[in-house]
Amino acid sequence: MGQKILVVEDNELNLKLFCDLLRAHRYEAEPVRDGREAVARARAFAPDLIVMDIQMPHISGLELIEQLKADAELRRVPIMAVTAYAAKGDEERIREAGAEGYVSKPISVVRFVEAVRALLAAPRPEEKAGEPPEGVRVARHFPVPAETVFDAWIDPETAGDWLFRTPDGELVRCAVDPVVGGRYEIVERRGEEEVLHTGTFEAIERPERLVFTLAVPLYAQGEERVEIAIAADDNGSTLTLTQSRPADAPVGAEQIAHGWSTLLDALAARLEPNGDQS
Numbered sequence: 001m002g003q004k005i006l007v008v009e010d011n012e013l014n015l016k017l018f019c020d021l022l023r024a025h026r027y028e029a030e031p032v033r034d035g036r037e038a039v040a041r042a043r044a045f046a047p048d049l050i051v052m053d054i055q056m057p058h059i060s061g062l063e064l065i066e067q068l069k070a071d072a073e074l075r076r077v078p079i080m081a082v083t084a085y086a087a088k089g090d091e092e093r094i095r096e097a098g099a100e101g102y103v104s105k106p107i108s109v110v111r112f113v114e115a116v117r118a119l120l121a122a123p124r125p126e127e128k129a130g131e132p133p134e135g136v137r138v139a140r141h142f143p144v145p146a147e148t149v150f151d152a153w154i155d156p157e158t159a160g161d162w163l164f165r166t167p168d169g170e171l172v173r174c175a176v177d178p179v180v181g182g183r184y185e186i187v188e189r190r191g192e193e194e195v196l197h198t199g200t201f202e203a204i205e206r207p208e209r210l211v212f213t214l215a216v217p218l219y220a221q222g223e224e225r226v227e228i229a230i231a232a233d234d235n236g237s238t239l240t241l242t243q244s245r246p247a248d249a250p251v252g253a254e255q256i257a258h259g260w261s262t263l264l265d266a267l268a269a270r271l272e273p274n275g276d277q278s
Contacts, residue, residue, distance in 0.1 A: 002026045003120055006047040008038045008064065009082070010056045014105075018051060018082075018112075025113055035059045036141060036235070039067055042074050043261070049120055054083035054094065058235050059141070062097045067139040069098035070240050072257030075137070078119040082107065136243045136256045140264040144271050146230045146237035150207035152267055153228065154178035159186065162266040164197040166190060180204055184212070199223060207232075214243070239264070 005027050009015040012033070019029040030045050032038050035056045042050060050068065054061035061081060068074045080101035081094045091102050101119045103112055142149050152158045160174030169188040176184040178201065185198045199213035207230055215223035225244045230237050241260055245253055 002028060003048040004028045004030065004045060005049045005051060005116070006030050006032060006038070006042055006045055007051045008032045008035055008056075008061070009051070009053040010035065011053070014053070014082075017107075021109060021112065022051075022116070025116075027116070035061070035064055038064050039071060039074070039139065039141070042068065042077070043071075047077055049116065050077055050079045051116075052079050052081050052099065054081055059233070062094065063233070063238070065094070065097040065099050067141070067238065067240070070137040070139040070242075072136045072138060072253050073261070078122065080115055080119055136245055136253045136260070137240065138257050138260045138264065139238060139240045140261075140268065141236060141238045142268055142271060143236040146207040146232040148271060149230055149237050149239055149267075150210065150228075152271060153210055154201075154204070158270065159184075162263060162270050164188065164195075164263070165266065169195075177201075178204060193218065195219075199226075207237075 005022050007015060007018045007022070007029055009018060009031070010033055015031050015033060019031050022029040030041070030047065032041050036058050038052075052061045052065060061083070065079055065081065068077070068079065078100040079098065080103065081099040082103055082105060083090065083094070084105040094102050100122070101115050103115050153163065154176055156174050156176045159176060160171050164186045165171065165188060169190045172187040172189050172194055174186050176182075180201055180203065182201050183198065184201070185196060187194055187196050189195075195216065195218050198215055201210070201212045202225075203209055203211035209230070210228040212226055213223045214226050227242045229240045229242075231240075241264070243256060243260070245256060
């Protein structure tokens with residue numbers, strides 16, 4: 001098979017049409033019917049291109065584009081938006097959200113394939129030498145209210161269950177002083193070592209925004225800055241995390257993003273209605 005294309009489309013006929021057309025041109029097409037699964041499926045599939053319907057139930061294509069472009073693992077994957085509506089200003093809004101391409105329905109087969117080829121052939125943006133690296137960004141949707149997600153970061157009982165935890169680690173201490181200027185300390189025993197994660201809260205604006213510093217003395221000198229933004233929607237809330245990363249950081253942006261994605265998966269499991277609430 002050829003290059004990999006993720007197709008996010010809730011209409012079954014359109015989804016089959018797009019996938020069949022792409023496969024006929026020797027691309028590997030992966031269908032996604034529910035937009036709420038798009039980010040996780042994209043991480044697992046690692047596509048070379050994403051075809052994104054704009055009008056979908058549960059979550060709009062524009063929201064998904066913003067989430068994908070905020071994800072450190074996925075932000076360089078080009079996105080081709082597909083929409084049945086082409087009102088004045090639509091293309092501008094779609095491109096402002098981060099999409100690199102745009103086609104309208106009903107699609108022209110020739111134009112659709114040409115647009116796919118053009119986006120796959122275009123060079124992906126890279127960090128330029130000599131410029132400071134971008135902050136690491138990770139986004140995650142939660143099927144619970146924004147207040148519930150926000151509180152999980154600053155409640156010692158909840159935070160101790162997932163934040164900075166590893167599968168084989170043992171929690172030693174979780175202390176959180178959830179006020180501006182207050183500190184937090186989470187210590188986990190990993191083998192023979194005790195790993196401290198600590199920092200200071202710089203902003204606490206429940207439930208939309210949380211900012212704190214982060215230091216892990218065992219692994220690196222200095223501290224980073226982490227900002228959490230949480231937006232409510234009809235199906236829960238979407239969290240976007242941004243972490244600073246200096247040029248001499250001991251680990252790469254992809255590794256940091258993967259670490260946060262794993263922790264947010266653990267938080268999602270903790271917050272599920274039937275999840276572990278012990």
